[in-house]
Amino acid sequence: MVLFDLPVHGDARGWFKENWQREKMTALGLPDFGPVQNNVSFNAEVGVTRGLHAEPWDKWVSVATGRVFGAWVDLREGPGFGTVFTAEIDPSKAIFVPRGVANGFQTLEAGTAYTYLVNDHWSPDASYSFVNLADETVRIPWPIPLDEAEISDKDRAHPRLADAQPVPPRRTLVLGANGQLGRALRAELGEAPHIEYATRADLDITAPGLETARRWGDYGTIINAAAHTAVDAAETPEGRADAWAANVTGVAALARVASSYRLTLVHVSSDYVFDGTADRPYREDDPLCPLGVYGQTKAAGDAIVSAVSRHYIVRTSWVIGEGGNFVRTMASLAERGIDPSVVDDQVGRLTFTQDIARGIRHLLESAAPFGVYNLTGSGEPRSWAQIAARVFELTGHDPARVTPVSTDEYYSGKTGIAPRPGYSVLDLAKIEAAGFASADAGQRLAEYVANGL
Known part of the structure; x- marks a missing residue:
């Protein structure tokens, strides 16, 4: 994973940033991962919590408006399985999430727009892996307790780490x-x-x-x-x-x-x-x-x-x-x-x-x-x-x-x-x-x- 600081240029009108700039970012070490689809998740309230989902593609994650607490768990086969990384993401941050790393976040401001580029098209035939937001082994320090958060029933039902399916290499x-x-x-x-x-x-x-x-x-x-x-x-x-x-x-x-x-x-x-x-x-x-x-x-x-x-x-x-x-x-x-x-x-x-x-x-x-x-x-x-x-x-x-x-x-x-x-x-x-x-x-x-x- 690679966490990037994005220059945000602001004035009385608001702000502007280059959210994705291939030439500059690859020069700084981002893999030239070739995104093909852009997704946006709008979250109306503070405390909306989503994840943890590991898909078979790479992601470039950022925030258009608002702030999130982001959490990532490595579900790839190998010695790193179960490793956790967390960071607060606002419009000045972006993070590259490799294929097989489970992605989740919790909103810290109302009206948060969470956006991500992916390098494969979504498909119902793709193989996904999941881990529970409340897993006791990974122990993610969510700022808002999960019993007070807005979580879908589907996300609450994800397996614990011990039962999560490791994601094989390409x-x-x-x-x-x-x-x-x-x-x-x-x-x-x-x-x-x-x-x-x-x-x-x-x-x-x-x-x-x-x-x-x-x-x-x-x-x-x-x-x-x-x-x-x-x-x-x-x-x-x-x-x-x-x-x-x-x-x-x-x-x-x-x-x-x-x-x-x-x-x-x-x-x-x-x-x-x-x-x-x-x-x-x-x-x-x-x-x-x-x-x-x-x-x-x-x-x-x-x-x-x-x-x-x-x-x-x-x-x-x-x-x-x-x-x-x-x-x-x-x-x-x-x-x-x-x-x-x-x-x-x-x-x-x-x-x-x-x-x-x-x-x-x-x-x-x-x-x-x-x-x-x-x-x-x-x-x-x-x-x-x-x-x-x-x-x-x-x-x-x-x-x-x-x-x-x-x-x-x-x-x-x-x-x-x-x-x-x-x-x-x-x-x-x-x-x-x-x-x-x-x-x-x-x-x-x-x-x-x-x-x-």
């Missing part, structure tokens, strides 16, 4: 829950009640009606781990449509929801937004220049998400996780006695899904500045052929069985192949400056193989 929605990254996010974030995992069957972001598919005011974060990642299939007519639907149209729908409800949108991007011709690691602010359809759709999705005020674009490369992947393929070939030819003119770093999930959690929990972050494995870049040889070595086979070839040689005579960036190394300075340490790709590879792939 929900986090993870999309693409069955994918490689989705499974890693489940392992990283766990099964807390406020973490929700959704597959495409649960929530199709390309289908109409996304804006009404959830009560989005109950959410705080969407992590979009869903994408069309079939790079070569995206070059076909059907695959092109699928890639644009999942990576652009669906992302645009998510961006509209995130913007409307001021949600944090986490979006996973790719090294394929670059053409791979750089002579140094790509930085987050380098111009996008994708080669193929997949890269074009990812670049378009990045541009859309960057327009959301609260966004993290996590750009990664050469992803390895549960399910089929390059490392498992090479290990299988080694075991079956097959000697592969592998391209040696595409250079990058492997990134394991556990580290992407760990990085996303770090950005969210550390409240890092919003924007684009490169997140890959660290260490010396390697070609696909070098990585394949290392997999052979780690699985007890002769690395010389891997034959390095150029990309042109490898795909000679094949059709429907998407262009690949030759250089996929991403600069990690920004995310490291935000306090995240990327794991060494070579070490992670050794651990991955040792743990049975």
